[in-house]
Amino acid sequence: MAQHDEVDTSAExxxxTIEQGRFCMARCICGWRGPARRARSLARADAEGHGQGG
Ligand SMILES: [Zn+2]
Structure with a gap:
């Protein structure tokens, strides 16, 4: 059984959401960042979509 180290895909x-000037964007501890949105609700939607989908 050959094994090699892999990134733990089960990482949380x-x-x-962070505000940047007039914009809001989603951010994740994994390094991912969503697009700048004019509404925080949209940024939150981006964040939720990221956390759920692969
Ligand atoms: Zn992430």
């Missing part, structure tokens, strides 16, 4: 995605 913790998203938050």
């Amino acid at each position: 995605h913790r998203t938050t």
Whole structure:
């Protein structure tokens, strides 16, 4: 059984929204960042979509 180290894909995605000027964007501890949105609700939607989908 050959094994090699892999990134733990079960790592948790913790998203938050940050404000940047007039815009809001989603951000995750994994390094992912969503697009700048004009509404925080949209940024949150991006964050939720990221945390759920692969
Ligand atoms: Zn993530």
